Amino acid sequence: MIRLGCIADDLTGATDLSLMLAREGMNVIQTAGVPDRQVDLSDADAVVVALKSRTNPAAEAVAQSLAAAEALRKAGAKHFFFKYCSTFDSTDEGNIGPVTEALLDFTKSDFTLACPAFPANKRSVYRGHLFVGDVLLSESSMKDHPLTPMRDANLVRVLGRQTKLSVGLVAYEDVEKGPEAVRAAFARAKAAGHRIVIVDAVSDAHLRVIGAAAHDLAVVTGGSGVAMGLPLAYGIKPKADAGARMPAPKGRAAILAGSCSAATRGQIAAALAAGTPAFKIDPLALADGKVSAAQILDWIADQGAERAPLVYSSADPADVARAQDKLGRAQAGEMIEHLIADIARALPERGFSRLIVAGGETSGAAVAALGVKALRIGPEIAPGVPWTRTLGGTDLALALKSGNFGAEDFFIKAWDLLE
Ligand code: ADP
Secondary structure (H helix, E strand, O other): OOOEEEEEOOHHHHHHHHHHHHHOOOOEEEEEOOOOOOOOOOOOOEEEEEOOOOOOOHHHHHHHHHHHHHHHHHOOOOEEEEEOOOOOOOEOOEOHHHHHHHHHHHOOOOOEEEEOOEHHHOEEEEOOEEEEOOEEHHHOHHHHOOOOOOOOOEHHHHHHOOOOOOEEEEOHHHHHHOHHHHHHHHHHHHHOOOOEEEEOEOOHHHHHHHHHHHOOOOEEEEOOHHHOOHHHHOOOOOOOOOOOOEOOOOOEEEEEEOOOOHHHHHHHHHHHHOOOOEEEOOHHHHHOOOOOHHHHHHHHHHOOOOOOOEEEOOOOHHHHHHHHHHHOHHHHHHHHHHHHHHHHHHOHHHOEEEEEEEOHHHHHHHHHHHOOOEEEEEEEEEOOEEEEEEEOOOOOEEEEEOOOOOOOOHHHHHHHHEO
């Protein structure tokens, strides 16, 4: 039975939340967009719908979020979690306020909380003010964010500008005292006419208290931090074999890297030093028609099965600049993404069922080419990067690595977590 239906306003935020819930013992399925009817969600404790709604016009974000909530409710969810960024990324027009209001209407409930705190990542809320590290949000680099500049750290005020509902505060003293005190504070806030409360939290212990106090709310909103206490509040305990290996479909393994980030380049260097067979894509040769997906697929097939072959376009900044000068920035990127997507699409039919893809955009292109609609979240390979197994469609084990994530031995060690 789905205990928690989650709606995340962007993809990496969805994965972050999925990992948090999985670590706390939930079976988690993450879907790309509103879940398809064909995807079987029946054994999930939590389903996390990844939207791309953070900076959409408010009406669109509301419509997408409600479509997700509807699908989650059809799948059995009675509790809903709206996940946004731990820096409360939004403008005075939304979308945190409007989506929260819509979800309260949707669940016919009259009260929820908002807590972006994530102390492990240096986001804390004290007296309703959001701190990023040692400084107020409004003094952090978020003040100059290109899409959602955050110039006010007082979240009661920030959220108050986004909604017609009255916004209150449950402060540190109550959170410090424990779940009963927080529930009493909720009741006082409700009696005072507030429909949303910002809740202070400066430690994981506070997040767990909030989870325990919030288990009967139909809607909880926040960063992934505040989800930490919810599984236990729903009676789910961390699994004894957490961090254990993931059963994976039999088949060969390969690595596709289109990220040029420093971490990925270090991982490639480490893989090459360890003797990994590798094919480097030269963007200029690709533009001249001298390299093709078919040719690379033949090369992959010729490699021995004992080591996962690596295909990469990753290059240092000078080489990237050279390619971009000749081909254009966007064109170079798209050409390489298309090539990697074409390779990914053809791999399953050639017996490859275990893939690591490095790069956010590159992963997006590969996953779209593979037709992946939903993923079951498996063990964490590195902070922010789980193994996943596809649901519906071709059965694959996928590790989708954002460019700068993971230690140097990622491409070598990740396989150890597969059965
Ligand atoms: P990251 O997660 O590191 O940001 P992305 O995959 O999101 O990685 O973005 C990397 C972008 O750079 C992609 O569009 C990719 O196609 C492009 N790219 C990869 N290799 C090269 C290269 N050698 N020259 C120019 N662009 C490249």
